[in-house]
Amino acid sequence: MRYISTRGNAPVLNFEEAMLTGLARDGGLYVPESIPQMSAGDIKALRGLSYEEIAFRVMRPFIGDTFTDAEFREIIAKAYAGFGHDARAPLVQLDSNHYLLELFHGPTLAFKDFAMQLIGQLFQAALGRSGERVTIVGATSGDTGSAAIEAFKGLDAVDVFILYPHGRVSEVQRRQMTTPSESNVHALAVDGHFDDCQARLKDMFNDFEFRDGVRLAGVNSINWARVLAQVVYYFSSAVSLGAPDRKVSFTVPTGNFGDIFAGFIAKKMGLPIDRLVVATNQNDILHRCLSTGAYQTSQVHPSISPSMDIQVSSNFERALFYAYGKDGKAVAQLMAELKEGGFSVSQGALQALREHFDSGRLSEEETSAAIADMQARTGEILCPHSAIAAKVGDQHQDGATPMISLATAHPAKFPDAVEAATAIRPGLPKRMADLYDRSERVTQVANDLTALEALIQKRIAR
Numbered sequence: 305m306r307y308i309s310t311r312g313n314a315p316v317l318n319f320e321e322a323m324l325t326g327l328a329r330d331g332g333l334y335v336p337e338s339i340p341q342m343s344a345g346d347i348k349a350l351r352g353l354s355y356e357e358i359a360f361r362v363m364r365p366f367i368g369d370t371f372t373d374a375e376f377r378e379i380i381a382k383a384y385a386g387f388g389h390d391a392r393a394p395l396v397q398l399d400s401n402h403y404l405l406e407l408f409h410g411p412t413l414a415f416k417d418f419a420m421q422l423i424g425q426l427f428q429a430a431l432g433r434s435g436e437r438v439t440i441v442g443a444t445s446g447d448t449g450s451a452a453i454e455a456f457k458g459l460d461a462v463d464v465f466i467l468y469p470h471g472r473v474s475e476v477q478r479r480q481m482t483t484p485s486e487s488n489v490h491a492l493a494v495d496g497h498f499d500d501c502q503a504r505l506k507d508m509f510n511d512f513e514f515r516d517g518v519r520l521a522g523v524n525s526i527n528w529a530r531v532l533a534q535v536v537y538y539f540s541s542a543v544s545l546g547a548p549d550r551k552v553s554f555t556v557p558t559g560n561f562g563d564i565f566a567g568f569i570a571k572k573m574g575l576p577i578d579r580l581v582v583a584t585n586q587n588d589i590l591h592r593c594l595s596t597g598a599y600q601t602s603q604v605h606p607s608i609s610p611s612m613d614i615q616v617s618s619n620f621e622r623a624l625f626y627a628y629g630k631d632g633k634a635v636a637q638l639m640a641e642l643k644e645g646g647f648s649v650s651q652g653a654l655q656a657l658r659e660h661f662d663s664g665r666l667s668e669e670e671t672s673a674a675i676a677d678m679q680a681r682t683g684e685i686l687c688p689h690s691a692i693a694a695k696v697g698d699q700h701q702d703g704a705t706p707m708i709s710l711a712t713a714h715p716a717k718f719p720d721a722v723e724a725a726t727a728i729r730p731g732l733p734k735r736m737a738d739l740y741d742r743s744e745r746v747t748q749v750a751n752d753l754t755a756l757e758a759l760i761q762k763r764i765a766r
């Protein structure tokens with residue numbers, strides 16, 4: 305299996321290289337050269353299997369010869385052993401044809417654990433073999449950072465630096481990043497927005513001297529291995545509702561477009577998915593783009609669903625790559641225009657996107673109302689991101705096709721918003737009840753590339 309860049313001008317890599325590299329050297333993102341197919345028979349055979357076995361069968365064709373079957377099985381087993389639910393990704397029924405896919409039973413209570421726990425084990429296995437050491441730098445709007453720190457803490461082949469926007473993550477998110485005591489993990493509070501963190505991260509990857517000097521590796525949602533890990537639960541949930549004999553649709557609370565893009569890959573592999581519905585908060589660049597074709601950045605407005613407070617949606621580039629018929633030059637051109645503020649998707653490409661994707665958007669008031677409404681109608685207490693998905697999912701039901709809305713975080717990660725909407729303060733699961741008592745360790749830094757690079761170099765030289 306070979307991986308190519310969405311901008312068509314970077315080395316072709318195998319799975320291991322694409323995983324360790326993250327961002328391609330031409331600024332693009334890696335995608336598989338061709339997408340492996342699962343037949344109806346292959347999909348039917350997934351029925352009744354454990355989450356881990358489904359994960360093995362779905363991901364195996366993408367791994368190439370990076371790992372043996374036995375090694376890959378062990379990696380998967382370790383990745384999901386720390387989850388607080390045997391089903392890993394259980395499905396809950398909301399109404400007659402609407403289901404909630406609970407993706408928040410991992411160690412940091414958000415769906416990012418599905419990918420990050422796997423990536424931690426993949427990196428450990430690959431680096432352990434070669435004896436190399438890498439520096440992982442990630443940017444986070446909250447959940448990626450905690451998931452990365454949880455997945456990589458204590459591993460001796462990696463140092464992890466997480467950039468998060470100072471004062472713009474929830475207390476639980478912050479504490480999950482700042483309380484681990486292992487010396488190889490570093491939480492950095494950047495004076496800026498998430499988009500600033502993400503931009504500085506991209507700058508580091510484009511500074512080849514720094515990149516090669518510290519052996520920079522990326523685990524942000526642009527990393528192909530993360531997308532791949534997320535493909536699995538589209539299969540496990542669809543199969544439990546009757547796929548491949550019955551189509552299903554998904555509604556996905558979307559920021560960086562990684563999670564929903566995994567659904568697109570599942571569909572391209574052969575899973576019968578009808579609609580993939582993008583659900584956004586008031587930071588609605590994706591909803592506007594799918595509605596009008598104009599991908600125009602504006603200011604980020606902080607919301608009660610902070611993990612979707614994004615204006616530059618990095619994985620959308622992958623969707624554009626396919627919508628433009630895998631034309632890397634066209635994608636590179638759009639991304640150059642984006643630097644100047646935005647671009648227009650061509651009619652043909654917009655049509656190609658709309659073949660798969662619908663979209664919806666909720667304001668802050670509508671999000672609070674959705675949390676309250678879900679609690680009143682079903683008893684489910686949802687985090688703001690999950691509530692946005694459930695409401696937009698409701699709006700896109702067609703009466704026949706089962707709708708699966710993704711619940712991406714545990715309500716206890718966003719207790720203030722949930723309490724304001726329902727008057728119920730959701731508690732942390734028992735296994736992490738002492739989070740508020742642990743001491744924190746964090747460094748505040750300016751939104752400045754030179755300062756960040758100097759800090760990282762100093763820390764890894766210790």
Ligand SMILES: *Cc1c(COP(=O)(O)O)cnc(C)c1O
Binds near residue numbers: 447559563611713
């Ligand atoms: C990251 C995140 C999202 C958005 O996922 P993307 O892959 O960036 O689209 C939604 N909800 C929660 C809780 C998240 O942590």
